Amino acid sequence: MQPQYSDTARQPHPYSDILHIYRARAVSKPDPGDDRLQVRILPHMADIMETALLPYYPPFFKGNVIVSKTEEIDKEEAEYVWVAALPDFSLGFVLGVANSFEASGASEKFSRSYDYRAVHQGLSRRNLIPKYLDYKNLYVQYWTDQYLEMVDFRHGDKYIIQSNGNMIVMETNQIYLRVGSGSLDEAEENLSASVPPYSAIRMSRQEIRITTPSLSIKAGQISFGDKNLNLLATASLAPIFVEGATLHPQKHMTL
Amino acid sequence: MIEPVVTFYIADEASVQIPDNYIRSFKLYASIFSSIPGAEIILSDPEGKFLANLAIKPGNAITMLAAPGGSVEAPSILQMTPLRVVGAHNPGVFTSGEEPVALGSLGGEFRIELAHPWAIQSDWSNHAYRKKSSEIIRDLIATGDQNRGFAFPSVTISESDDKGNVTRYKIAESEARFIHQKILPYATIDNQAAYSFVDELGGFHFRSFVEMYSQAPKATILPPLSDSIATGLHDPNSKVPELYLYDGAWWLGRKFLEQLGKFKKVLYAEDTHPDVSRSFVAKLPYKSVIPGYTLMKKDFIDNIVSGTDATVFPFRSFEDVTRLNTNNNAVMNEYFEVSVSVDFAADVATVGSTVQLKLAGDNPTKEHWLNGKWLVIASEHSQHVDQLRYYSKYLLARPAIDRLPDSIDSAGLYNASMR
Numbered sequence: 285m286q287p288q289y290s291d292t293a294r295q296p297h298p299y300s301d302i303l304h305i306y307r308a309r310a311v312s313k314p315d316p317g318d319d320r321l322q323v324r325i326l327p328h329m330a331d332i333m334e335t336a337l338l339p340y341y342p343p344f345f346k347g348n349v350i351v352s353k354t355e356e357i358d359k360e361e362a363e364y365v366w367v368a369a370l371p372d373f374s375l376g377f378v379l380g381v382a383n384s385f386e387a388s389g390a391s392e393k394f395s396r397s398y399d400y401r402a403v404h405q406g407l408s409r410r411n412l413i414p415k416y417l418d419y420k421n422l423y424v425q426y427w428t429d430q431y432l433e434m435v436d437f438r439h440g441d442k443y444i445i446q447s448n449g450n451m452i453v454m455e456t457n458q459i460y461l462r463v464g465s466g467s468l469d470e471a472e473e474n475l476s477a478s479v480p481p482y483s484a485i486r487m488s489r490q491e492i493r494i495t496t497p498s499l500s501i502k503a504g505q506i507s508f509g510d511k512n513l514n515l516l517a518t519a520s521l522a523p524i525f526v527e528g529a530t531l532h533p534q535k536h537m538t539l
Numbered sequence: 540m541i542e543p544v545v546t547f548y549i550a551d552e553a554s555v556q557i558p559d560n561y562i563r564s565f566k567l568y569a570s571i572f573s574s575i576p577g578a579e580i581i582l583s584d585p586e587g588k589f590l591a592n593l594a595i596k597p598g599n600a601i602t603m604l605a606a607p608g609g610s611v612e613a614p615s616i617l618q619m620t621p622l623r624v625v626g627a628h629n630p631g632v633f634t635s636g637e638e639p640v641a642l643g644s645l646g647g648e649f650r651i652e653l654a655h656p657w658a659i660q661s662d663w664s665n666h667a668y669r670k671k672s673s674e675i676i677r678d679l680i681a682t683g684d685q686n687r688g689f690a691f692p693s694v695t696i697s698e699s700d701d702k703g704n705v706t707r708y709k710i711a712e713s714e715a716r717f718i719h720q721k722i723l724p725y726a727t728i729d730n731q732a733a734y735s736f737v738d739e740l741g742g743f744h745f746r747s748f749v750e751m752y753s754q755a756p757k758a759t760i761l762p763p764l765s766d767s768i769a770t771g772l773h774d775p776n777s778k779v780p781e782l783y784l785y786d787g788a789w790w791l792g793r794k795f796l797e798q799l800g801k802f803k804k805v806l807y808a809e810d811t812h813p814d815v816s817r818s819f820v821a822k823l824p825y826k827s828v829i830p831g832y833t834l835m836k837k838d839f840i841d842n843i844v845s846g847t848d849a850t851v852f853p854f855r856s857f858e859d860v861t862r863l864n865t866n867n868n869a870v871m872n873e874y875f876e877v878s879v880s881v882d883f884a885a886d887v888a889t890v891g892s893t894v895q896l897k898l899a900g901d902n903p904t905k906e907h908w909l910n911g912k913w914l915v916i917a918s919e920h921s922q923h924v925d926q927l928r929y930y931s932k933y934l935l936a937r938p939a940i941d942r943l944p945d946s947i948d949s950a951g952l953y954n955a956s957m958r
Contacts, residue, residue, distance in 0.1 A: 297720070298712070299720050299721070301853050334666060334667040337668070373708050374855070374856070374859070375854050
């Protein structure tokens, strides 16, 4: 029999000391303090009944804790991870969450990606699309349906986005923080409006714009400007004299 | 004195004897290194009857019975290891010599290859084990006895040293392959190399060289009877059976290059477990498993400062590495080897048992340096071609010898008695 047809010749020797790459299903995540992940290497361990003895592997890189949907959470929908392990599986490391094989070959299009169109629309609605933004420059970590991180590797912009509308955006010319995705129109008049409101801070070189249904500042002292004056907002700039003191309204301060 | 008789039966349904006059020769062989025994029978089949009738097929169960010879009038029948036909062929139709050949019959020598049933019957189910190696093997054999279609008639399992901290996965492999490739390399018994094998009687063993060597000798092997009597080696009152040499051979450091490397080994091992945090470069001198002398020039080894071998074991737990290294050194147990051929003696000695060797030296007042206890590491029980006599050939081994010829100064030898 030629080696290519031999079942055993196709496989690494089980006593080999060389790490090999395998796909595995996440089985369970141990308690706090244990960074390992229990995995079921597939197809090898598909019918291993001794689940408690399935391997626990640490993350490949120190400082990482790799988690995913496990068999313990959802037996049918547990996610795959890549592991680097010895062929007898006595030692191994978890590399990260794995993509599934898709379509029939390497030339087939891989379409199981994040929804770039929806992300783009969300950013666009909030004036967060710089002229230079290009899909091909975006390094993406699409952790879950609820959380995504993007870095424009050419310009250094960073996007952290949650599916509920929360986001932190650091662009070349602005920083934008936002909580929620709702509308502010109704909430401006009614804090218990049916459409959930949102709050946002947009910071540029020229201004800081805070948008929120209600702004509360708890502070012992609030200072505006650097003239060490007690400020008062009035409709005109004329000084006001109160009990012998002169109060100077601040220029360009609006409410 | 009666002669031994060996008979073969096709034992699948009705037990049918293979007629003695068809059998030109056979060999049954086993060793402590091989998971299973094997055998070969050559049948005289000038007319191609076996092919025409398809009387013997791959998968057939073959029973081998032996009535040992000796002075016992009615010896008990010895059932040898169960066997299954794993191949059959006829190397040529015109090889039957003077026998009439029916041209076109594909007659001639009909060669049947046999193996212990474990070769083709195994429990293939997948399992994970986290226990001592000896316990894994015990479980495996006991569970397999229920599932594989045959049970081992005897099981000898010594307790291994490991703590069972490493989970072993039996995945898409036979029991024998799992034991030999995933258990045995990391298992030691009393800190000595472990061996797993099936003997000629079908018994399963998981044992160390030392443990096997410590057994009392099953037989004494002497020169041919007349010489033994002449030299006074024959003891008519001996309670241990005496076997007389027909033929023999010996080797000293047969695997010289392999064995040379074991004398002073450098071991690179790393334990990647964060709780251990140790990396090692260890220099390990050879220690013989039994006391005695190893015939290796001491100054030759001493002058090789950098070591005689170096091995790297990445990614293995330190416990596994140390045991792997012990097993790696097991080749030294075969440093001295002697091959002896005697009358059929499978009832007396099988692989894994010991025998006493008593040879006559030049000086009858001094014992031959090869004399002493030896472990049977391999055997071949056979009937030679066209002879109605049966023989047993044993390969004996030990790592060191008890005594030296007078001309040899032990101070110049590598001290193997460091255990």
